[in-house]
Amino acid sequence: MLKCTTNPRLRASYITWYKTFQSLNAKAQAQRYHNFIKATASQGRTIRIPLLSGNVIGSAVSRGNRSYQEDSHAIATLSLSPKELQAHLAERLGILSWDPGRIGPELAGQVVFVGLYDGHGGPSVSQFLQRELHGLFESVPELAGQVVFVGLYDGHGGPSVSQFLQRELHGLFESVRPELVPDTISWMKSQGGYFKRFKGGALERWAERGAKSPTFGLEARSTLAFLEADKRISELPESEKCGATSSVVLLHSLEAPASPFFSSQLLSLMVAHCGDTRVLLCVKEGGSAYPLTETHHAESRGEAARLRRLGAGLVTDSFGEARWMGALANTRGLGDFRYKAFGVTPEPEITSKLITGEQLGDFRYKAFGVTPEPEITSKLITGEQYAFAVLVSDGVTSTLSDAEIVDVARGETDPQKAAKAIVSLAEELGSEDNATALVVPLAGWGKTTGADKTLELRNYRKKTMIG
Structure with a gap:
């Protein structure tokens, strides 16, 4: 068709269309989520x-009394090797017997991604995470199957960072590969201060170019x-004073034949977490809350130890709240680049546990400024x-306890x-912040035993709020 086209205007139009088609086709092939x-x-x-059906994963969002929404979230299925x-x-879990061949190559790598991104200083970071983080998890070469990803992003200082995460992060999860590690470590070192001697943390084994890893x-x-x-958020004009915290849940059914996460009797669950968004499990027997995340505040034991070598950066304000460098509630997060050299880090604190009816292992690996x-x-x-997992932003946890959250759900x-x-x-009990809740049902959904332990307390608190 192109060779037969003599009209220059039609020819130029066709070339433009063809290039656009190629670009969209390449993007569709690269993005497998x-x-x-x-x-x-x-x-x-x-x-x-x-x-995205509410019967599969539930989601609820409120702006509260804030002028804009800084929370974002993303739900997707990734294909991992x-x-x-x-x-x-x-x-990490000591399982040597899992055979993906029994499931089939397409389903073997299936993992559910559930992400919560809590922005601060604006939603730019949390929106970026929602868009890109689950894509960063998914590798293009040797794709074989799916992994379900749910991400929650809580922004601060404006919506720019959380919106960027919402828009871009799953795409980035899809594209990262070991060859990127040396350049990423060099970029972290370029932030100076706390990161001047950064060796890679959990990535150190892949830090040397060309080495067998x-x-x-x-x-x-x-x-x-x-x-x-x-690294990409650093290119946003708002990234100096805008940031986001984030919680991401990955669900991978190990059953053969393949079953969905909400009915799987053998399920791998992984949480990647920065900041004060929170992830809980509801234990079926008794209905108690089992926290999977810790709040990354400067006064918490783990973060205080990590930041000690930077000296006196912790300031308590007139309301009695501790702030790192007098400004930040969280010492782990994305964005906030004017504080990056003072230890505000996107590195993960790594916790791996094996639970098979009995607690068999608990292994912690602390990463070391925001x-x-x-x-x-x-x-x-x-x-x-x-029974279920729940992800919530600090607009919920500032008002409700872990036990109240799981009892209500x-x-x-x-x-x-x-x-x-x-x-x-x-909201009823006074939360004015952006609030988000994501509920992910597991095999014990609807079968929780034991009494609702916080019912009387919740009713009392409601009456008190009414006056």
Whole structure:
């Protein structure tokens, strides 16, 4: 057609169309993440389950009394290399027997991504995380299967960073590879101050160019995704005073034939975390809350030890609240580049746990100023141990306790109603901040036993608010 076109204007129009088509086609091929999860049905058929349905994963958002919304979130399915997943299961959970060949190459690497991004100084960072972080997790070469990703981003100082994360982070999760590690470490060192002697933390084994390195695992991929996101956020004009905290949940069913995360009797769950967004599990027997994240404040034990060599950067304001460098509540997060040299880091604090009905192991690996490295928690969930996971921003946790959050959610009939009930109660009890709740059902959904321990307290608090 192009050779037969003699009209210069038509020829130019066709060339423009063809280049656009090639670009879109290349982008579609590179971005393998999607908004459904595949599972094996009867007679070996594969079915698609929509992740954005409120019956699959519940979500609720409130702006509160703020002038704009700085919270963002993302839900997607990624395709990761089964070889990477095998390395992660063996190294962090001690599982040597998982055989992706029994599941099939397309489903073996399926992991659900659930991310919560809490922005501050504006939503730019949290929106970037929502858009790109789950893409950073997903590798283009040797794609074989899916992994479900849910991300929550809580911005501060404006919406720019959280919106950037919302828009870009899943794409970045898809594209990171070990070859990027040396340049990423060099960029971190260029921030100076705390990072002048940065060796790579969880990425140190891949820091030397051309060296033979071990298989890239989920924790290394998570760390690199967060650091790469922070690197790109640094190009935003607002990044000096705008930032976001983030919690990301990855769900990977190990069953054969493949089953969705909400019914899987053998499930790997990993949390990558920076800041004060929170991830909880509801234990089916008794309904207690099991926290998977810690708040990264300067006065917390782990962060205080990490930042000690920087000297007296902790300031207590007139309300009795501790602030790092007199300004920041959180010492781990993305963005906030005017404080980066003072130890505000995107690096992950890494926690790996193996739970198979009994507690078999608990391994902590502390990363060392504000850092984008996430805290990473890995758990193996068997049977119906847990009813659901919930991700919440600080607009919820500033008002509700962990126990109140899970008690409110467990009384609802579907995840969407549960998420709305959490946010509604936070508002009713006085929360004025942006508030987000994401509820992810697990195999024990709807089967929680024991009494609602906080019912009387919640009713009393409601009456007190009414006056």
